[in-house]
Amino acid sequence: xxxxxxxxxxxxxxxxxxKSTIFNMLTGARQHVANYPGVTVEKKTGSFRLKEDRVELxxxxxxxxxxxxxxxxxxxRDFLLNERPAVVVNxxxxxxxxxxxxxxxxxxxxxxxxxxxxxxxxxxEKRGQKIDIENLSRQLGAPVVPxxxxxxxxxxxxxxxxxxxxxxxxxxxxxxxxxxxLEPALNSLEKVLSEDTGFSARYPLRWxxxxxxxxxxxxxxxxxxxxxxxxxxxxxAEEKREAFARDQGGSPExxxxxxxxxxxxxxxxxxxxxxxxxxxxxTDRIDQVVCNRYMGPIILAAxxxxxxxxxxxxxxxxxxxxxxxLAWSRDLIASLLPSEGFISDPFFRSMPLWVTDGTIAVLNxxxxxxxxxALIAIxxxxxxxxxxxxILDRIFRYFGLHGQSVLPMVIGGLYVGGCAIPGVMACRxxxxxxxxxxxxxxxxLMNCLAKVPFYVLLIGIFFTAYKGVAMFFIATITIIIAxxxxxxxxxxxxxxxxxxxxxMDMPPYHLxxxxxxxxxxxERTWLFVKKIITIVIVVSVIVYVLIYFPGISKERKSCxxxxxxxxxxxxxxxIGKDNPYAPLLAGDKSTSFATYWGDxxxxxxxxxxxxxxxxxDQNFREKNFxxxxxxxxxxxxxxxxxxxxxxxxxxxxxxxxxDKKRNRLRREQKEETIIxxxxxxxxxxxxxxxxWAGFNWRINIALMSAFAAKESSVATLGGIYQSRPGEKEETxxxxxxxxxxGWTALHVLAIMLFMAMYPPCIPTLLMVRLxxxxxxxxxxxxxxxxxxxxxxxxxxxxxxxxLGLSGMQxxxxxxxxxxxxxxxxxxxxEEPEFT
Amino acid sequence: xTLDAMKPGQECEILDITAEGIVGQRLMDMGFxxxxxxxxxxxxxxxxxxxxxxxxxxxxxxxxxxxxxxxxPL
Numbered sequence: 001x002x003x004x005x006x007x008x009x010x011x012x013x014x015x016x017x018x019k020s021t022i023f024n025m026l027t028g029a030r031q032h033v034a035n036y037p038g039v040t041v042e043k044k045t046g047s048f049r050l051k052e053d054r055v056e057l058x059x060x061x062x063x064x065x066x067x068x069x070x071x072x073x074x075x076x077r078d079f080l081l082n083e084r085p086a087v088v089v090n091x092x093x094x095x096x097x098x099x100x101x102x103x104x105x106x107x108x109x110x111x112x113x114x115x116x117x118x119x120x121x122x123x124x125e126k127r128g129q130k131i132d133i134e135n136l137s138r139q140l141g142a143p144v145v146p147x148x149x150x151x152x153x154x155x156x157x158x159x160x161x162x163x164x165x166x167x168x169x170x171x172x173x174x175x176x177x178x179x180x181x182l183e184p185a186l187n188s189l190e191k192v193l194s195e196d197t198g199f200s201a202r203y204p205l206r207w208x209x210x211x212x213x214x215x216x217x218x219x220x221x222x223x224x225x226x227x228x229x230x231x232x233x234x235x236x237a238e239e240k241r242e243a244f245a246r247d248q249g250g251s252p253e254x255x256x257x258x259x260x261x262x263x264x265x266x267x268x269x270x271x272x273x274x275x276x277x278x279x280x281x282x283t284d285r286i287d288q289v290v291c292n293r294y295m296g297p298i299i300l301a302a303x304x305x306x307x308x309x310x311x312x313x314x315x316x317x318x319x320x321x322x323x324x325x326l327a328w329s330r331d332l333i334a335s336l337l338p339s340e341g342f343i344s345d346p347f348f349r350s351m352p353l354w355v356t357d358g359t360i361a362v363l364n365x366x367x368x369x370x371x372x373x374a375l376i377a378i379x380x381x382x383x384x385x386x387x388x389x390x391i392l393d394r395i396f397r398y399f400g401l402h403g404q405s406v407l408p409m410v411i412g413g414l415y416v417g418g419c420a421i422p423g424v425m426a427c428r429x430x431x432x433x434x435x436x437x438x439x440x441x442x443x444x445l446m447n448c449l450a451k452v453p454f455y456v457l458l459i460g461i462f463f464t465a466y467k468g469v470a471m472f473f474i475a476t477i478t479i480i481i482a483x484x485x486x487x488x489x490x491x492x493x494x495x496x497x498x499x500x501x502x503x504m505d506m507p508p509y510h511l512x513x514x515x516x517x518x519x520x521x522x523e524r525t526w527l528f529v530k531k532i533i534t535i536v537i538v539v540s541v542i543v544y545v546l547i548y549f550p551g552i553s554k555e556r557k558s559c560x561x562x563x564x565x566x567x568x569x570x571x572x573x574x575i576g577k578d579n580p581y582a583p584l585l586a587g588d589k590s591t592s593f594a595t596y597w598g599d600x601x602x603x604x605x606x607x608x609x610x611x612x613x614x615x616x617d618q619n620f621r622e623k624n625f626x627x628x629x630x631x632x633x634x635x636x637x638x639x640x641x642x643x644x645x646x647x648x649x650x651x652x653x654x655x656x657x658x659d660k661k662r663n664r665l666r667r668e669q670k671e672e673t674i675i676x677x678x679x680x681x682x683x684x685x686x687x688x689x690x691x692w693a694g695f696n697w698r699i700n701i702a703l704m705s706a707f708a709a710k711e712s713s714v715a716t717l718g719g720i721y722q723s724r725p726g727e728k729e730e731t732x733x734x735x736x737x738x739x740x741x742g743w744t745a746l747h748v749l750a751i752m753l754f755m756a757m758y759p760p761c762i763p764t765l766l767m768v769r770l771x772x773x774x775x776x777x778x779x780x781x782x783x784x785x786x787x788x789x790x791x792x793x794x795x796x797x798x799x800x801x802x803l804g805l806s807g808m809q810x811x812x813x814x815x816x817x818x819x820x821x822x823x824x825x826x827x828x829x830e831e832p833e834f835t
Numbered sequence: 836x837t838l839d840a841m842k843p844g845q846e847c848e849i850l851d852i853t854a855e856g857i858v859g860q861r862l863m864d865m866g867f868x869x870x871x872x873x874x875x876x877x878x879x880x881x882x883x884x885x886x887x888x889x890x891x892x893x894x895x896x897x898x899x900x901x902x903x904x905x906x907x908p909l
Contacts, residue, residue: 064864065860067864069857069860070857096891098890099866099892102864251859253859253860253863254859257860257863257864257868258863258869258870261871283893287876287877287886287893291880292880293880296879296880386895390879390884390895391879393879393897394879394882394883394884395881397883500861501857501858501897501900502884502895502897503861503862503894503895503896503900504895504896505892505893505894506886506893506895507893508893
C-alpha cells in the first residue's frame, strides 16, 4: 500500500447551516472553484492533509432535502451515489437541529459513512439549548462533533472524526421506521432490487426502495437503465404506490416526509434539553421594521441606492487611481513593441496595442467588481437578500421574474451606469431556473457604464434643451422594455423551463465575517478576470482584423507616403541645412524624438501646478538635454544662465507643424482604412436596410465596432467624424452636427434606442454562456437584442416620420406605447407548471 | 380553510397538503406536514408573499402555494 492515499470527503448540509464556513475551516486557502459538469452550480473543492492521507474535500450544494426536483438536489445526490465519497461531513445547524436532521436521515439512507457536525454551537448555547452529544451520536449511529465554524473551534476534533470514520468504512446504520403501512412495501421492493446482484452492489437498496415509493423520476431512470429486472421492479413499485394510495388515501411521499419529521422531533426531544422557545429574537424585531409595509420598501430603496452609490459611483471614482497603473502597463508593452512609423504603424505594434487597450478597458472595472462582489456577499451572509426577494416578489412575478431579480438588474444598471458582467454573475443565487434565465437575458438591456458616453454625446447634440428629460427617458424606457421582454420570454422560449415554487427560507440575521466576505469577493473577481481576459484577447484580435483589413490600395498608400515625405522635406527646408540639431533628427533618430515630444506633451498636460511642471522639466532635461532644448522652444538655462537658442526655436516651430500634419495624415489614413475594411463594407452594405431606422453607414460602423466593447463606439465615431484638412479642430459634437446636417432628433432617438437594446459585450456574453451553461442561450442573448433594437428603431424613425412627429413627441409617444404594452404583458396570467 | 386565508398573528394546525409533485414535496421538506403548527407572521408590503413561523423558522410562501395547505385555526 502506498503511503499517501487520496480520500474523497464531501460536505453536505442545509442552506444557512454554516456549511461554507466549515469548508473554509477545513481547507484553508487551498480551494478551487469550478462548475459541476454541464450545469451552472458552483463546485468548490479543496484539499488538506490528514496524517498520511490527502483529503480532497468537495462542497455539495446546500439543500433541504435530496429529491430529484431541483438541480442542486440532483447534483448532491448524484455525487453521493456515483462518487461514493469515503466520508460525508453533514453540517448541521445546532440551534435548528430538528429541521436539519431531516437531511441527515436522507444522507444516512444512502448508506454512506457519516460524520455529523453540530455547527454554530454558540448560537444554540445562547438560546439556552443543551445538546446531549453522546446520546445523539448513539441514536444516529454516527460520530457527532460540535464546532463553532466561524471561530475555528472544533477543527481538530472534526478532522480526527473524519479520519476515524474513513478508516472504519462503516456506513451509518441509522434507519427510519416508515411504519407498518409502508415498511412491507419497502421490504418487498428491496427484495426484488437485490435479485440483480450487479445492480445491488452499486446502489443502496433501501434508499432506492424509498425513492421508488416516492415516485422519484431519477430513481426510476436508474432502475430502467441499469437493472436487469427493470420491468418487474417498476411494475411492482407502481402497484405498491397505487395500493398505498387506495388504502391510506394519500401518497406515500406524504407519509415518508411525516415520518422523517416525526423522527427528527423525537430525537430532538430526547437529546436537547432546556429547549425554551425564545419569544421575539433579534431577527424578529429587525424584521418588524425591515419587512414592514411602509418601512420595508424605504429601507430596500435605500439599500439599493447604497449599493449603486458605493459600487458603481465610488468604484468608478477609484478607477481614476487604478487607471494610471493600467496606463503604465500599456506604455510598458508599447515600449517593448516595434516603434511606431511616421504615418502608419507596423502590424506587430498596432495589433498588440489594440488587444491591450481592449483588455485594460475591461480590467479598468475591477475596482467596481471588487466592491460589488463584497456587497453581494454581505447581502447574502446577513440574510437580507431573502428579505429583498420577499418585498419585491409581487412586482417581478407579474413579468415572469423573481424577487431576487432586482439585484442583478441594479448591478447591470437599472438606472444609469452599471455593468452587465457582475449583473449576470449575481443571478447565480437564484434558485428558480426559469426566472434566473429570464433575468440573465434582460440584465444586458440595462444601461451599463459604457453606454452612457454614447447617450451623453447624442443627447448633447440633439436634445440640448431637454437633456434631463432625455436622460430620464433612456434610463427608464430600458426597464419598461426589459420587463416586457422578460414576460415574453417566459411565455415563449422559457415556457418549458424548470420553475421552482416560492417556498423561501428567511434565515435569521447574521453578522458576516470579514474572511467570508473577502474570500468570496476575491474568488469571484479572480474567476471573472481569468475567464474574461483570455476571451477578450481572442475576440479583439478578430475585431481588429475586421476593422483594419483588407486595408487601402497600394496607390492610396503611396499617396499618403508621398504627402508624408513632402511634409518631412518641408520640415528640413524650414529648419535650414546649417541647423546644428538637424543630425539629431535625421533617419531613425526622428522616431526617438517623436516619442520624446509626445511624452513631454503628455506629461505637461497631466501636470498641475508650477512645482509639478518644474519636476517634469528636470526629468526630461536629464533624459535628453538636446531634445529638451527643442521642446522648450530654445529657452533653457545652463548653470543658472538663461539661454535663447534660435536654432532650437526654429526646430520647435517647424516640428509643431510637421506633427500636426502627421497626425492628420494618420487619421485620414485610418479613416480610409476603416471605411474600406470588412466592417466598413458591411456598414455600407446594410445602409439600404438600416436607413429605415435612420442609420447611415457611418453609424452602422460605429454600432458594429461597439460589439467588442461599447466604449469603442464613441472612439470610432471620433475616428469617422474627423476634421477635414484646413478645418479647425472641433469637438466631436460639433463635427458630427456639421457632417450630418440632414439629421433630426428622430434619427438620434432611433440610434439611442438601438444602443439601449444593444447586444451584450463579449465579456458579458461569455458570462451568459458560463451562467446558463449553454451556447444556445449565449447566441440568443446576442441576436434577440439586435432584432428587437431594429424593430424599435424602425418603429420610432419610420413611424415618427410618417406621423410627422418631432424627436420629443416621438419620445413621449413611444414611452406611452411601451408603458401600455408593459401593463398588458403584466396582466397576462401565467399559471406555473411544475413538473 | 387554507393557509393563504390566515390573518397576521393567527395560528393554525395543518390538516393536509393538497399539492402534488414539486410543490407538495417542497412544502413537506420545509416542514409543512399534517399536524404541524404554523403562525402567520406578516404579509409582504404588496400583500404577497406571506411569511410564516414554524418551529422557530421563518418561511415565506406565495398565496398560490399557501392555498395548497389545508389548515384548522387554533
